Amino acid sequence: MKKLMITVLLLTSVILLISASSLSKHLIILFFIGNLSSFVGTLAGGGGLxxxxxxxxxxxxxxxxxxxxxxxxxxxxxxxVFYLIHHKQLSIKTIIPHLFVAFLGGIGGALVTAQLSENTMNMFAIILLSIALVVTFKNKGWVERAQCGYHESTKNRWAPFILFSIAAYDGGFGPGSSTFGILYYMNKQLTYLKAVQLTRVLIFGSCVGAFIIFYQTGFLQWSYAIAMACGSIIGSQIGLLVLPKVPLKIAKSLLITIMCFLITQMVYKII
Known part of the structure:
Protein backbone atom coordinates (compact mmCIF):
# COMPACT_ATOMS: atom_id res chain seq x y z
CA MET A 1 0.00 0.00 0.00
CA LYS A 2 2.79 2.40 0.90
CA LYS A 3 4.70 1.60 -2.29
CA LEU A 4 1.52 2.08 -4.33
CA MET A 5 0.91 5.48 -2.73
CA ILE A 6 4.43 6.66 -3.53
CA THR A 7 4.12 5.39 -7.11
CA VAL A 8 0.81 7.21 -7.66
CA LEU A 9 2.24 10.44 -6.26
CA LEU A 10 5.32 10.13 -8.44
CA LEU A 11 3.33 9.48 -11.63
CA THR A 12 0.94 12.34 -10.89
CA SER A 13 3.84 14.72 -10.35
CA VAL A 14 5.56 13.64 -13.56
CA ILE A 15 2.35 14.16 -15.55
CA LEU A 16 1.89 17.63 -14.11
CA LEU A 17 5.49 18.55 -14.87
CA ILE A 18 5.32 17.25 -18.46
CA SER A 19 2.15 19.22 -19.12
CA ALA A 20 3.77 22.38 -17.78
CA SER A 21 7.29 21.82 -19.11
CA SER A 22 6.82 24.29 -21.93
CA LEU A 23 6.39 27.12 -19.42
CA SER A 24 9.91 27.14 -18.02
CA LYS A 25 13.07 25.05 -17.79
CA HIS A 26 13.07 25.93 -14.09
CA LEU A 27 10.10 23.66 -13.34
CA ILE A 28 12.02 20.39 -13.42
CA ILE A 29 14.75 21.92 -11.23
CA LEU A 30 12.13 23.16 -8.76
CA PHE A 31 10.52 19.72 -8.66
CA PHE A 32 13.76 18.08 -7.51
CA ILE A 33 14.55 20.96 -5.15
CA GLY A 34 11.16 20.45 -3.50
CA ASN A 35 11.69 16.69 -3.31
CA LEU A 36 15.09 16.89 -1.60
CA SER A 37 14.28 19.80 0.72
CA SER A 38 11.02 18.26 1.92
CA PHE A 39 12.70 14.92 2.64
CA VAL A 40 15.48 16.57 4.66
CA GLY A 41 13.06 19.02 6.29
CA THR A 42 10.75 16.23 7.45
CA LEU A 43 13.55 14.38 9.24
CA ALA A 44 15.43 17.27 10.84
CA GLY A 45 14.23 20.61 9.53
CA GLY A 46 16.37 22.97 7.47
CA GLY A 47 14.57 22.39 4.18
CA GLY A 48 14.70 26.13 3.60
CA LEU A 49 18.49 25.81 3.64
CA VAL A 81 -0.98 15.34 8.25
CA PHE A 82 -3.49 13.30 6.22
CA TYR A 83 -1.04 10.39 6.23
CA LEU A 84 -0.65 10.58 10.01
CA ILE A 85 -4.40 10.82 10.61
CA HIS A 86 -5.13 7.97 8.18
CA HIS A 87 -2.63 5.71 9.96
CA LYS A 88 -4.00 6.80 13.38
CA GLN A 89 -0.62 8.15 14.47
CA LEU A 90 -2.18 11.50 15.40
CA SER A 91 -5.75 12.35 16.40
CA ILE A 92 -7.83 15.33 15.30
CA LYS A 93 -8.13 16.35 18.96
CA THR A 94 -4.34 16.54 19.25
CA ILE A 95 -3.87 18.35 15.95
CA ILE A 96 -6.42 21.19 16.20
CA PRO A 97 -4.80 23.28 19.02
CA HIS A 98 -1.37 23.14 17.35
CA LEU A 99 -2.89 23.92 13.96
CA PHE A 100 -4.83 26.94 15.22
CA VAL A 101 -1.86 28.56 16.98
CA ALA A 102 0.40 27.87 13.99
CA PHE A 103 -2.11 29.38 11.56
CA LEU A 104 -2.19 32.64 13.53
CA GLY A 105 1.60 32.60 13.81
CA GLY A 106 2.00 32.14 10.06
CA ILE A 107 -0.21 35.14 9.35
CA GLY A 108 1.69 37.26 11.88
CA GLY A 109 5.08 36.21 10.53
CA ALA A 110 4.16 36.98 6.93
CA LEU A 111 2.88 40.42 7.91
CA VAL A 112 6.06 41.19 9.87
CA THR A 113 8.26 40.07 6.97
CA ALA A 114 6.90 42.93 4.92
CA GLN A 115 8.34 45.34 7.52
CA LEU A 116 11.72 43.74 8.32
CA SER A 117 14.85 43.37 6.24
CA GLU A 118 16.29 39.97 5.35
CA ASN A 119 19.42 40.75 7.42
CA THR A 120 17.29 41.32 10.53
CA MET A 121 15.54 37.99 10.01
CA ASN A 122 18.91 36.27 9.52
CA MET A 123 20.31 37.73 12.75
CA PHE A 124 17.22 36.63 14.65
CA ALA A 125 17.59 33.10 13.25
CA ILE A 126 21.32 32.95 14.12
CA ILE A 127 20.61 33.77 17.78
CA LEU A 128 17.85 31.16 18.07
CA LEU A 129 19.79 28.45 16.23
CA SER A 130 22.91 29.07 18.30
CA ILE A 131 20.92 28.64 21.51
CA ALA A 132 19.28 25.47 20.15
CA LEU A 133 22.68 24.09 19.11
CA VAL A 134 24.20 24.63 22.57
CA VAL A 135 21.16 23.06 24.28
CA THR A 136 21.30 20.01 21.98
CA PHE A 137 25.03 19.51 22.53
CA LYS A 138 24.74 19.80 26.31
CA ASN A 139 21.67 17.58 26.60
CA LYS A 140 23.27 14.15 27.11
CA GLY A 141 19.93 12.52 27.89
CA TRP A 142 18.45 13.42 24.48
CA VAL A 143 18.53 9.87 23.11
CA GLU A 144 17.50 8.13 26.32
CA ARG A 145 14.53 10.44 26.81
CA ALA A 146 13.51 10.10 23.18
CA GLN A 147 13.20 6.35 23.58
CA CYS A 148 10.43 6.70 26.15
CA GLY A 149 6.91 6.03 25.01
CA TYR A 150 4.69 8.86 23.82
CA HIS A 151 2.71 10.72 26.45
CA GLU A 152 1.17 14.13 26.75
CA SER A 153 3.58 16.39 28.60
CA THR A 154 2.51 18.62 31.41
CA LYS A 155 0.77 21.83 30.49
CA ASN A 156 2.94 24.88 30.06
CA ARG A 157 1.37 28.31 29.93
CA TRP A 158 4.20 29.48 27.66
CA ALA A 159 3.59 26.70 25.13
CA PRO A 160 1.13 28.66 22.90
CA PHE A 161 3.52 31.63 22.80
CA ILE A 162 6.50 29.44 21.88
CA LEU A 163 4.53 27.63 19.17
CA PHE A 164 3.21 30.94 17.87
CA SER A 165 6.77 32.30 17.69
CA ILE A 166 8.06 29.27 15.78
CA ALA A 167 5.12 29.46 13.38
CA ALA A 168 5.61 33.22 12.93
CA TYR A 169 9.26 32.70 12.05
CA ASP A 170 8.29 29.97 9.61
CA GLY A 171 5.56 32.09 8.04
CA GLY A 172 7.84 35.08 7.64
CA PHE A 173 11.08 33.42 6.59
CA GLY A 174 11.46 29.72 7.26
CA PRO A 175 14.94 28.14 7.37
CA GLY A 176 15.32 26.24 10.65
CA SER A 177 11.66 26.43 11.72
CA SER A 178 11.13 22.67 11.54
CA THR A 179 14.32 22.18 13.56
CA PHE A 180 12.98 24.57 16.22
CA GLY A 181 9.71 22.65 16.28
CA ILE A 182 11.37 19.25 16.67
CA LEU A 183 13.63 20.51 19.47
CA TYR A 184 10.68 22.15 21.24
CA TYR A 185 8.59 18.98 21.21
CA MET A 186 11.58 16.87 22.23
CA ASN A 187 12.06 19.18 25.20
CA LYS A 188 8.43 18.48 26.11
CA GLN A 189 9.41 14.84 26.70
CA LEU A 190 7.96 13.56 23.43
CA THR A 191 9.68 10.94 21.31
CA TYR A 192 11.64 11.99 18.24
CA LEU A 193 9.00 10.30 16.08
CA LYS A 194 6.12 12.19 17.69
CA ALA A 195 8.08 15.45 17.69
CA VAL A 196 8.55 15.22 13.92
CA GLN A 197 4.88 14.37 13.42
CA LEU A 198 3.64 17.34 15.45
CA THR A 199 6.13 19.60 13.71
CA ARG A 200 4.52 18.66 10.37
CA VAL A 201 1.21 19.89 11.83
CA LEU A 202 2.87 23.11 12.98
CA ILE A 203 4.41 23.76 9.56
CA PHE A 204 1.10 23.08 7.81
CA GLY A 205 -0.71 25.69 9.94
CA SER A 206 1.99 28.34 9.56
CA CYS A 207 2.27 27.82 5.80
CA VAL A 208 -1.50 28.17 5.31
CA GLY A 209 -1.53 31.41 7.28
CA ALA A 210 1.51 32.79 5.46
CA PHE A 211 0.18 31.73 2.07
CA ILE A 212 -2.97 33.81 2.55
CA ILE A 213 -0.83 36.93 3.08
CA PHE A 214 1.67 36.20 0.29
CA TYR A 215 -1.15 35.45 -2.15
CA GLN A 216 -2.56 38.92 -1.55
CA THR A 217 0.82 40.51 -2.29
CA GLY A 218 0.97 38.99 -5.78
CA PHE A 219 4.43 37.47 -5.25
CA LEU A 220 3.25 33.90 -5.89
CA GLN A 221 4.08 32.37 -9.28
CA TRP A 222 1.74 29.40 -9.72
CA SER A 223 3.90 27.46 -12.18
CA TYR A 224 6.87 27.57 -9.80
CA ALA A 225 4.70 26.80 -6.76
CA ILE A 226 2.98 23.76 -8.30
CA ALA A 227 6.24 22.26 -9.60
CA MET A 228 7.90 22.55 -6.20
CA ALA A 229 4.78 21.33 -4.39
CA CYS A 230 4.74 18.12 -6.48
CA GLY A 231 8.32 17.36 -5.47
CA SER A 232 7.64 18.34 -1.85
CA ILE A 233 4.72 15.92 -1.52
CA ILE A 234 6.88 13.00 -2.57
CA GLY A 235 9.84 14.05 -0.42
CA SER A 236 7.59 14.46 2.63
CA GLN A 237 5.93 11.06 2.20
CA ILE A 238 9.27 9.32 1.76
CA GLY A 239 10.54 11.12 4.86
CA LEU A 240 7.60 9.84 6.93
CA LEU A 241 8.18 6.28 5.69
CA VAL A 242 11.88 6.44 6.55
CA LEU A 243 11.32 8.24 9.87
CA PRO A 244 10.58 5.19 12.10
CA LYS A 245 13.77 3.51 10.84
CA VAL A 246 16.11 6.43 11.65
CA PRO A 247 18.34 5.57 14.68
CA LEU A 248 18.06 8.21 17.39
CA LYS A 249 21.81 8.91 17.49
CA ILE A 250 21.74 9.58 13.76
CA ALA A 251 18.70 11.80 14.23
CA LYS A 252 20.56 13.89 16.80
CA SER A 253 23.62 14.15 14.55
CA LEU A 254 21.41 15.18 11.64
CA LEU A 255 19.78 17.92 13.71
CA ILE A 256 23.16 19.26 14.82
CA THR A 257 24.53 19.16 11.26
CA ILE A 258 21.51 21.01 9.86
CA MET A 259 21.77 23.69 12.57
CA CYS A 260 25.48 24.20 11.84
CA PHE A 261 24.79 24.59 8.12
CA LEU A 262 21.96 27.04 8.79
CA ILE A 263 24.08 29.19 11.10
CA THR A 264 27.01 29.19 8.64
CA GLN A 265 24.79 30.14 5.73
CA MET A 266 23.09 32.99 7.58
CA VAL A 267 26.36 34.40 8.96
CA TYR A 268 27.76 34.34 5.41
CA LYS A 269 24.71 36.20 4.08
CA ILE A 270 25.04 38.92 6.74
CA ILE A 271 28.77 39.38 6.10
Missing part, protein backbone atom coordinates in the same frame (compact mmCIF):
# COMPACT_ATOMS: atom_id res chain seq x y z
CA UNK A 50 18.06 24.09 0.29
CA UNK A 51 15.02 25.77 -1.25
CA UNK A 52 15.62 29.49 -0.75
CA UNK A 53 19.29 29.62 -1.88
CA UNK A 54 18.54 27.28 -4.79
CA UNK A 55 15.61 29.38 -6.02
CA UNK A 56 17.58 32.60 -5.75
CA UNK A 57 20.50 30.92 -7.54
CA UNK A 58 18.34 30.26 -10.62
CA UNK A 59 17.15 33.86 -10.63
CA UNK A 60 13.88 33.80 -8.64
CA UNK A 61 13.42 36.95 -6.46
CA UNK A 62 13.54 36.49 -2.67
CA UNK A 63 9.88 37.46 -2.13
CA UNK A 64 8.72 35.02 -4.80
CA UNK A 65 11.05 32.37 -3.36
CA UNK A 66 9.53 32.70 0.12
CA UNK A 67 5.96 32.68 -1.25
CA UNK A 68 6.70 29.61 -3.40
CA UNK A 69 8.35 27.86 -0.46
CA UNK A 70 5.34 28.53 1.78
CA UNK A 71 2.96 27.05 -0.78
CA UNK A 72 5.02 23.93 -1.47
CA UNK A 73 5.83 23.37 2.22
CA UNK A 74 2.16 23.74 3.11
CA UNK A 75 1.08 21.22 0.46
CA UNK A 76 3.75 18.76 1.62
CA UNK A 77 2.78 19.25 5.26
CA UNK A 78 -0.95 18.70 4.63
CA UNK A 79 -0.12 15.46 2.81
CA UNK A 80 1.88 14.44 5.90
Missing amino acids: ITLPAMMLIGIPIQTSIATNKFSSGIAAVSS
Whole structure:
Protein backbone atom coordinates (compact mmCIF):
# COMPACT_ATOMS: atom_id res chain seq x y z
CA MET A 1 0.00 0.00 0.00
CA LYS A 2 2.79 2.40 0.90
CA LYS A 3 4.70 1.60 -2.29
CA LEU A 4 1.52 2.08 -4.33
CA MET A 5 0.91 5.48 -2.73
CA ILE A 6 4.43 6.66 -3.53
CA THR A 7 4.12 5.39 -7.11
CA VAL A 8 0.81 7.21 -7.66
CA LEU A 9 2.24 10.44 -6.26
CA LEU A 10 5.32 10.13 -8.44
CA LEU A 11 3.33 9.48 -11.63
CA THR A 12 0.94 12.34 -10.89
CA SER A 13 3.84 14.72 -10.35
CA VAL A 14 5.56 13.64 -13.56
CA ILE A 15 2.35 14.16 -15.55
CA LEU A 16 1.89 17.63 -14.11
CA LEU A 17 5.49 18.55 -14.87
CA ILE A 18 5.32 17.25 -18.46
CA SER A 19 2.15 19.22 -19.12
CA ALA A 20 3.77 22.38 -17.78
CA SER A 21 7.29 21.82 -19.11
CA SER A 22 6.82 24.29 -21.93
CA LEU A 23 6.39 27.12 -19.42
CA SER A 24 9.91 27.14 -18.02
CA LYS A 25 13.07 25.05 -17.79
CA HIS A 26 13.07 25.93 -14.09
CA LEU A 27 10.10 23.66 -13.34
CA ILE A 28 12.02 20.39 -13.42
CA ILE A 29 14.75 21.92 -11.23
CA LEU A 30 12.13 23.16 -8.76
CA PHE A 31 10.52 19.72 -8.66
CA PHE A 32 13.76 18.08 -7.51
CA ILE A 33 14.55 20.96 -5.15
CA GLY A 34 11.16 20.45 -3.50
CA ASN A 35 11.69 16.69 -3.31
CA LEU A 36 15.09 16.89 -1.60
CA SER A 37 14.28 19.80 0.72
CA SER A 38 11.02 18.26 1.92
CA PHE A 39 12.70 14.92 2.64
CA VAL A 40 15.48 16.57 4.66
CA GLY A 41 13.06 19.02 6.29
CA THR A 42 10.75 16.23 7.45
CA LEU A 43 13.55 14.38 9.24
CA ALA A 44 15.43 17.27 10.84
CA GLY A 45 14.23 20.61 9.53
CA GLY A 46 16.37 22.97 7.47
CA GLY A 47 14.57 22.39 4.18
CA GLY A 48 14.70 26.13 3.60
CA LEU A 49 18.49 25.81 3.64
CA ILE A 50 18.06 24.09 0.29
CA THR A 51 15.02 25.77 -1.25
CA LEU A 52 15.62 29.49 -0.75
CA PRO A 53 19.29 29.62 -1.88
CA ALA A 54 18.54 27.28 -4.79
CA MET A 55 15.61 29.38 -6.02
CA MET A 56 17.58 32.60 -5.75
CA LEU A 57 20.50 30.92 -7.54
CA ILE A 58 18.34 30.26 -10.62
CA GLY A 59 17.15 33.86 -10.63
CA ILE A 60 13.88 33.80 -8.64
CA PRO A 61 13.42 36.95 -6.46
CA ILE A 62 13.54 36.49 -2.67
CA GLN A 63 9.88 37.46 -2.13
CA THR A 64 8.72 35.02 -4.80
CA SER A 65 11.05 32.37 -3.36
CA ILE A 66 9.53 32.70 0.12
CA ALA A 67 5.96 32.68 -1.25
CA THR A 68 6.70 29.61 -3.40
CA ASN A 69 8.35 27.86 -0.46
CA LYS A 70 5.34 28.53 1.78
CA PHE A 71 2.96 27.05 -0.78
CA SER A 72 5.02 23.93 -1.47
CA SER A 73 5.83 23.37 2.22
CA GLY A 74 2.16 23.74 3.11
CA ILE A 75 1.08 21.22 0.46
CA ALA A 76 3.75 18.76 1.62
CA ALA A 77 2.78 19.25 5.26
CA VAL A 78 -0.95 18.70 4.63
CA SER A 79 -0.12 15.46 2.81
CA SER A 80 1.88 14.44 5.90
CA VAL A 81 -0.98 15.34 8.25
CA PHE A 82 -3.49 13.30 6.22
CA TYR A 83 -1.04 10.39 6.23
CA LEU A 84 -0.65 10.58 10.01
CA ILE A 85 -4.40 10.82 10.61
CA HIS A 86 -5.13 7.97 8.18
CA HIS A 87 -2.63 5.71 9.96
CA LYS A 88 -4.00 6.80 13.38
CA GLN A 89 -0.62 8.15 14.47
CA LEU A 90 -2.18 11.50 15.40
CA SER A 91 -5.75 12.35 16.40
CA ILE A 92 -7.83 15.33 15.30
CA LYS A 93 -8.13 16.35 18.96
CA THR A 94 -4.34 16.54 19.25
CA ILE A 95 -3.87 18.35 15.95
CA ILE A 96 -6.42 21.19 16.20
CA PRO A 97 -4.80 23.28 19.02
CA HIS A 98 -1.37 23.14 17.35
CA LEU A 99 -2.89 23.92 13.96
CA PHE A 100 -4.83 26.94 15.22
CA VAL A 101 -1.86 28.56 16.98
CA ALA A 102 0.40 27.87 13.99
CA PHE A 103 -2.11 29.38 11.56
CA LEU A 104 -2.19 32.64 13.53
CA GLY A 105 1.60 32.60 13.81
CA GLY A 106 2.00 32.14 10.06
CA ILE A 107 -0.21 35.14 9.35
CA GLY A 108 1.69 37.26 11.88
CA GLY A 109 5.08 36.21 10.53
CA ALA A 110 4.16 36.98 6.93
CA LEU A 111 2.88 40.42 7.91
CA VAL A 112 6.06 41.19 9.87
CA THR A 113 8.26 40.07 6.97
CA ALA A 114 6.90 42.93 4.92
CA GLN A 115 8.34 45.34 7.52
CA LEU A 116 11.72 43.74 8.32
CA SER A 117 14.85 43.37 6.24
CA GLU A 118 16.29 39.97 5.35
CA ASN A 119 19.42 40.75 7.42
CA THR A 120 17.29 41.32 10.53
CA MET A 121 15.54 37.99 10.01
CA ASN A 122 18.91 36.27 9.52
CA MET A 123 20.31 37.73 12.75
CA PHE A 124 17.22 36.63 14.65
CA ALA A 125 17.59 33.10 13.25
CA ILE A 126 21.32 32.95 14.12
CA ILE A 127 20.61 33.77 17.78
CA LEU A 128 17.85 31.16 18.07
CA LEU A 129 19.79 28.45 16.23
CA SER A 130 22.91 29.07 18.30
CA ILE A 131 20.92 28.64 21.51
CA ALA A 132 19.28 25.47 20.15
CA LEU A 133 22.68 24.09 19.11
CA VAL A 134 24.20 24.63 22.57
CA VAL A 135 21.16 23.06 24.28
CA THR A 136 21.30 20.01 21.98
CA PHE A 137 25.03 19.51 22.53
CA LYS A 138 24.74 19.80 26.31
CA ASN A 139 21.67 17.58 26.60
CA LYS A 140 23.27 14.15 27.11
CA GLY A 141 19.93 12.52 27.89
CA TRP A 142 18.45 13.42 24.48
CA VAL A 143 18.53 9.87 23.11
CA GLU A 144 17.50 8.13 26.32
CA ARG A 145 14.53 10.44 26.81
CA ALA A 146 13.51 10.10 23.18
CA GLN A 147 13.20 6.35 23.58
CA CYS A 148 10.43 6.70 26.15
CA GLY A 149 6.91 6.03 25.01
CA TYR A 150 4.69 8.86 23.82
CA HIS A 151 2.71 10.72 26.45
CA GLU A 152 1.17 14.13 26.75
CA SER A 153 3.58 16.39 28.60
CA THR A 154 2.51 18.62 31.41
CA LYS A 155 0.77 21.83 30.49
CA ASN A 156 2.94 24.88 30.06
CA ARG A 157 1.37 28.31 29.93
CA TRP A 158 4.20 29.48 27.66
CA ALA A 159 3.59 26.70 25.13
CA PRO A 160 1.13 28.66 22.90
CA PHE A 161 3.52 31.63 22.80
CA ILE A 162 6.50 29.44 21.88
CA LEU A 163 4.53 27.63 19.17
CA PHE A 164 3.21 30.94 17.87
CA SER A 165 6.77 32.30 17.69
CA ILE A 166 8.06 29.27 15.78
CA ALA A 167 5.12 29.46 13.38
CA ALA A 168 5.61 33.22 12.93
CA TYR A 169 9.26 32.70 12.05
CA ASP A 170 8.29 29.97 9.61
CA GLY A 171 5.56 32.09 8.04
CA GLY A 172 7.84 35.08 7.64
CA PHE A 173 11.08 33.42 6.59
CA GLY A 174 11.46 29.72 7.26
CA PRO A 175 14.94 28.14 7.37
CA GLY A 176 15.32 26.24 10.65
CA SER A 177 11.66 26.43 11.72
CA SER A 178 11.13 22.67 11.54
CA THR A 179 14.32 22.18 13.56
CA PHE A 180 12.98 24.57 16.22
CA GLY A 181 9.71 22.65 16.28
CA ILE A 182 11.37 19.25 16.67
CA LEU A 183 13.63 20.51 19.47
CA TYR A 184 10.68 22.15 21.24
CA TYR A 185 8.59 18.98 21.21
CA MET A 186 11.58 16.87 22.23
CA ASN A 187 12.06 19.18 25.20
CA LYS A 188 8.43 18.48 26.11
CA GLN A 189 9.41 14.84 26.70
CA LEU A 190 7.96 13.56 23.43
CA THR A 191 9.68 10.94 21.31
CA TYR A 192 11.64 11.99 18.24
CA LEU A 193 9.00 10.30 16.08
CA LYS A 194 6.12 12.19 17.69
CA ALA A 195 8.08 15.45 17.69
CA VAL A 196 8.55 15.22 13.92
CA GLN A 197 4.88 14.37 13.42
CA LEU A 198 3.64 17.34 15.45
CA THR A 199 6.13 19.60 13.71
CA ARG A 200 4.52 18.66 10.37
CA VAL A 201 1.21 19.89 11.83
CA LEU A 202 2.87 23.11 12.98
CA ILE A 203 4.41 23.76 9.56
CA PHE A 204 1.10 23.08 7.81
CA GLY A 205 -0.71 25.69 9.94
CA SER A 206 1.99 28.34 9.56
CA CYS A 207 2.27 27.82 5.80
CA VAL A 208 -1.50 28.17 5.31
CA GLY A 209 -1.53 31.41 7.28
CA ALA A 210 1.51 32.79 5.46
CA PHE A 211 0.18 31.73 2.07
CA ILE A 212 -2.97 33.81 2.55
CA ILE A 213 -0.83 36.93 3.08
CA PHE A 214 1.67 36.20 0.29
CA TYR A 215 -1.15 35.45 -2.15
CA GLN A 216 -2.56 38.92 -1.55
CA THR A 217 0.82 40.51 -2.29
CA GLY A 218 0.97 38.99 -5.78
CA PHE A 219 4.43 37.47 -5.25
CA LEU A 220 3.25 33.90 -5.89
CA GLN A 221 4.08 32.37 -9.28
CA TRP A 222 1.74 29.40 -9.72
CA SER A 223 3.90 27.46 -12.18
CA TYR A 224 6.87 27.57 -9.80
CA ALA A 225 4.70 26.80 -6.76
CA ILE A 226 2.98 23.76 -8.30
CA ALA A 227 6.24 22.26 -9.60
CA MET A 228 7.90 22.55 -6.20
CA ALA A 229 4.78 21.33 -4.39
CA CYS A 230 4.74 18.12 -6.48
CA GLY A 231 8.32 17.36 -5.47
CA SER A 232 7.64 18.34 -1.85
CA ILE A 233 4.72 15.92 -1.52
CA ILE A 234 6.88 13.00 -2.57
CA GLY A 235 9.84 14.05 -0.42
CA SER A 236 7.59 14.46 2.63
CA GLN A 237 5.93 11.06 2.20
CA ILE A 238 9.27 9.32 1.76
CA GLY A 239 10.54 11.12 4.86
CA LEU A 240 7.60 9.84 6.93
CA LEU A 241 8.18 6.28 5.69
CA VAL A 242 11.88 6.44 6.55
CA LEU A 243 11.32 8.24 9.87
CA PRO A 244 10.58 5.19 12.10
CA LYS A 245 13.77 3.51 10.84
CA VAL A 246 16.11 6.43 11.65
CA PRO A 247 18.34 5.57 14.68
CA LEU A 248 18.06 8.21 17.39
CA LYS A 249 21.81 8.91 17.49
CA ILE A 250 21.74 9.58 13.76
CA ALA A 251 18.70 11.80 14.23
CA LYS A 252 20.56 13.89 16.80
CA SER A 253 23.62 14.15 14.55
CA LEU A 254 21.41 15.18 11.64
CA LEU A 255 19.78 17.92 13.71
CA ILE A 256 23.16 19.26 14.82
CA THR A 257 24.53 19.16 11.26
CA ILE A 258 21.51 21.01 9.86
CA MET A 259 21.77 23.69 12.57
CA CYS A 260 25.48 24.20 11.84
CA PHE A 261 24.79 24.59 8.12
CA LEU A 262 21.96 27.04 8.79
CA ILE A 263 24.08 29.19 11.10
CA THR A 264 27.01 29.19 8.64
CA GLN A 265 24.79 30.14 5.73
CA MET A 266 23.09 32.99 7.58
CA VAL A 267 26.36 34.40 8.96
CA TYR A 268 27.76 34.34 5.41
CA LYS A 269 24.71 36.20 4.08
CA ILE A 270 25.04 38.92 6.74
CA ILE A 271 28.77 39.38 6.10
